[in-house]
Each structure stands twice: as C-alpha cells, then as structure tokens.
Amino acid sequence: MSKSILELKDVKTIVNKGTANETTILKGINLKINEGDFITIVGTNGAGKSTLFNVIGGNLHADSGQILHNGKDITSSTEEQRTTFLARVFQDPKLGTAPRMTVAENMLLATKRGEKRHLFLRKLKQNMERFTKLAATMNNGLENRMTTATGALSGGQRQALSFLMATLKRPDILLLDEHTAALDPHTSLNLLHATNERINQDHLTALMITHHLEDAITYGNRLIVLKDGQIKADITGDEKRQLNTDKLYSYFED
Numbered sequence: 001m002s003k004s005i006l007e008l009k010d011v012k013t014i015v016n017k018g019t020a021n022e023t024t025i026l027k028g029i030n031l032k033i034n035e036g037d038f039i040t041i042v043g044t045n046g047a048g049k050s051t052l053f054n055v056i057g058g059n060l061h062a063d064s065g066q067i068l069h070n071g072k073d074i075t076s077s078t079e080e081q082r083t084t085f086l087a088r089v090f091q092d093p094k095l096g097t098a099p100r101m102t103v104a105e106n107m108l109l110a111t112k113r114g115e116k117r118h119l120f121l122r123k124l125k126q127n128m129e130r131f132t133k134l135a136a137t138m139n140n141g142l143e144n145r146m147t148t149a150t151g152a153l154s155g156g157q158r159q160a161l162s163f164l165m166a167t168l169k170r171p172d173i174l175l176l177d178e179h180t181a182a183l184d185p186h187t188s189l190n191l192l193h194a195t196n197e198r199i200n201q202d203h204l205t206a207l208m209i210t211h212h213l214e215d216a217i218t219y220g221n222r223l224i225v226l227k228d229g230q231i232k233a234d235i236t237g238d239e240k241r242q243l244n245t246d247k248l249y250s251y252f253e254d
C-alpha cells in the first residue's frame, strides 16, 4: 500500500463566523493523498477548490477536523512552517517570483525554501550551469535569460520560473492552482507538458486545479470532483483511464 503523505480528516471551514453571512465552505473533507499521487481537481466556480488549497497550505485554518503530514498533526501550523514541505504555484505569473531579482537569483533563493535565505554570489556561479540546464527543460527560452530581472520576462517564462522554483527543492506536496490559466493556449500547453514531465520524472506528489476537463482527464493518476464544498468523486485506476468528458461532466450536474 502507498504511504500517505497528507491526510485531511473531516475538515470544515467557515467564513464570516457569527454574522448573518456565515457560510461553511468546506463541508467535511476526507482525503488521503498518497506518495506519488498526481491529482487533478475540477469543480464549478465556488466549489471550494482554492479554499481546499488554502487549508492545505495553511493560508486558512480549518475550523474543525484534522490535517496530518506524514502522520503528524499540522492542523494549527502556520503557512510559513508548511513551506518546509509544501510549494504552491498560483494562477498569476506575478506571484511567486521576486521581480527585481534575476532568473538565476530567484532560482538560488528557491533552493532554500523554508530556510533562512541569503544570496551568495559564489553560490550563484556554482549553480549557474545546473540552473541553466533546468531552465532549458521548460522549452521557452528561459535559459537565455538567466541574468534578466524576472519582471522583464514574458508571462509564460515567468510562470515557468515559478514552477521551477516550486520544484527546485523537492516539496512533499506541490499545489498547482490553475497555474496555466492566465497563459495563451500554446504557452499553457507547453507549461502543462513540462509540468507533467517533471512530476513524473521526479515522482512528485502533486495536486492540480484546472477548469479544463480534458486536461484533468489526460494528466495525473487520480481525479477529484469538488462540488459545494464536498468531494463528489475520487476517480483512479481504470476508471480514470476510461473516463471521458461526458461522464466527467455528469458529476457536475446531479
């Protein structure tokens, strides 16, 4: 049996507590994420997908229930504490990179995720070849811009850099929050391919939110449908391999 990396037990989140607008967003999520799982997550707007990532990332705390990392209770640990084992890539290419620092400097910082970080010129030189090779795996010319300030990159290059940074120091859990949604179709597909390759090669454990049902079916070994704050379907194995968009769409309807 696969080892469980992260487990959510009956996790509920409530917003605007004690007011007329009090709403329960996640309504008792039970989810066991196993080592090596690549889980795609779909659901209608407002289903709770980003809230689920916020609760896993520690940006938002669960109001009840438990979150375990390698069996250890992390329910009340902070976002900062969780960066030691967790990395997240957002939809907005501006998030996740420091705009005035160069591509190589950003990559060097990323090797120290969750630690006290200092930039040493010597370390930059030592790592330049490795960073350039890694940048080249993104197939978008990032390797030719290693000494360019990140703010001057194209959106696609910047997002590819955010992805590389999230995976440079191997995370136990990688959260991809519609990380290709702001890119044009060609650039988006390119990043999706690079993402898939890196996750498979490095046997990363990843969760990816997407609104593209075809992508949710194509990528990953497991697919979760969130509906109204609950897990409506959790599909793996042959069922996932045989899934088509019509069948998947039916989970959204009833």
Ligand SMILES: Nc1ncnc2c1ncn2[C@@H]1O[C@H](COP(=O)(O)OP(=O)(O)OP(=O)(O)O)[C@@H](O)[C@H]1O
Pocket: 015, 016, 025, 043, 044, 045, 046, 047, 048, 049, 050, 051, 052
């Ligand atoms: N801090 C908050 N205060 C009030 N309501 C919130 C808060 N965070 C989320 N919500 C509400 O909770 C619901 C779930 O939001 P969430 O962003 O998790 O959905 P989502 O599935 O990621 O949607 P989308 O596909 O549109 O990104 C929405 O109705 C949203 O308006």
